[in-house]
Amino acid sequence: MRYYVYYPGCSQEATALAYGQSAEAASKALGIELAELEDWNCCGSTPYGSLKELEALSVAARNLALAEKTGLDLVTPCNSCYLALNRTNTLTPRHGRRSPPCP
Amino acid sequence: MGAKSFLEEIQAMPGGEGIRLCIQCGTCTGSCPNANRMDHSPRETIAMARAGLREEVLSSNAMWFCASCYLCTVRCPRGIKPTDFMHILECIADRAGLSTKHTRTPVMYRTFVDNIRNNGRIHEVGFMRGFYFKTNLFRALGMRSLAWKLWRKGRMPLRAKKIKGTGQLRAIIDKARALGGAL
Numbered sequence: 001m002r003y004y005v006y007y008p009g010c011s012q013e014a015t016a017l018a019y020g021q022s023a024e025a026a027s028k029a030l031g032i033e034l035a036e037l038e039d040w041n042c043c044g045s046t047p048y049g050s051l052k053e054l055e056a057l058s059v060a061a062r063n064l065a066l067a068e069k070t071g072l073d074l075v076t077p078c079n080s081c082y083l084a085l086n087r088t089n090t091l092t093p094r095h096g097r098r099s100p101p102c103p
Numbered sequence: 104m105g106a107k108s109f110l111e112e113i114q115a116m117p118g119g120e121g122i123r124l125c126i127q128c129g130t131c132t133g134s135c136p137n138a139n140r141m142d143h144s145p146r147e148t149i150a151m152a153r154a155g156l157r158e159e160v161l162s163s164n165a166m167w168f169c170a171s172c173y174l175c176t177v178r179c180p181r182g183i184k185p186t187d188f189m190h191i192l193e194c195i196a197d198r199a200g201l202s203t204k205h206t207r208t209p210v211m212y213r214t215f216v217d218n219i220r221n222n223g224r225i226h227e228v229g230f231m232r233g234f235y236f237k238t239n240l241f242r243a244l245g246m247r248s249l250a251w252k253l254w255r256k257g258r259m260p261l262r263a264k265k266i267k268g269t270g271q272l273r274a275i276i277d278k279a280r281a282l283g284g285a286l
Contacts, residue, residue: 010225017258039267041223046171047215050193053116055279059219062268062275080171091117 005070006034007063007085009078010042016078023077037067037074044088045080060088109157112195116285118187125149131175131185141165142205145175145185148192161201166192167208198284207238220276223266228259 012020044056067074113119132144142163169189202209235243253259
């Protein structure tokens with residue numbers, strides 16, 4: 001049994017409902033246990049990142065921080081979400097800097 | 104912004120530094136599904152950016168028609184990421200308060216950003232409602248048959264689900280805005 005923390009993406013609760021259901025069913029059949037990431041937020045993909053770069057990276061980073069706490073690897077079926085999260089994960093060590101914590 | 108040239112402005116953002124490698128082969132334009140709808144093709148846009156034509160590039164509709172299919176990025180023989188470049192142009196245009204009258208995409212994206220700040224996740228119905236209100240409400244009527252089919256399949260939740268950490272997320276967003284919005 002493999003365990004992953006699961007990032008569904010916003011569309012899975014709406015128009016991509018069937019996609020999410022099939023991803024979960026396929027995972028179950030393959031012996032993969034998916035635990036939904038607690039209180040995940042928008043990944044900051046194209047419509048966000050195209051407009052507000054730093055904001056999009058920041059909201060994606062919240063998801064990565066939440067996932068990090070679980071100690072499990074993060075998976076997502078949505079290609080845009082994957083790209084946004086992966087890109088943030090790559091860029092943050094490169095460009096991240098220390099600044100005073102949020103009030 | 105000071106005396107930074109347009110090219111320097113682009114190259115300062117991740118994915119922008121590559122455009123200096125462009126050999127103008129046109130593979131990006133040839134791969135682009137929306138190139139025919141753009142004022143200037145991807146290849147042309149890169150050339151214009153390198154030539155410092157800031158106003159022409161930022162008022163063009165080209166980047167707003169990028170579908171983020173990434174075919175250009177996959178195929179570019181020089182390893183440039185034209186998709187990232189298009190997103191950079193959108194960011195710069197937005198920061199400069201520029202939009203183009205040729206497309207509703209900036210309005211759509213701005214509505215998206217507002218929706219995220221409210222809910223933490225996209226509430227598709229609320230998002231589209233906001234978009235149609237700002238653009239053309241009658242176009243929403245044209246979608247009613249699709250809306251009915253989605254509704255019947257449970258794919259159109261009418262009520263928005265806010266995340267628990269909306270306060271936390273808003274603090275993060277506001278901090279990013281206070282930092283100027285760019286890396």
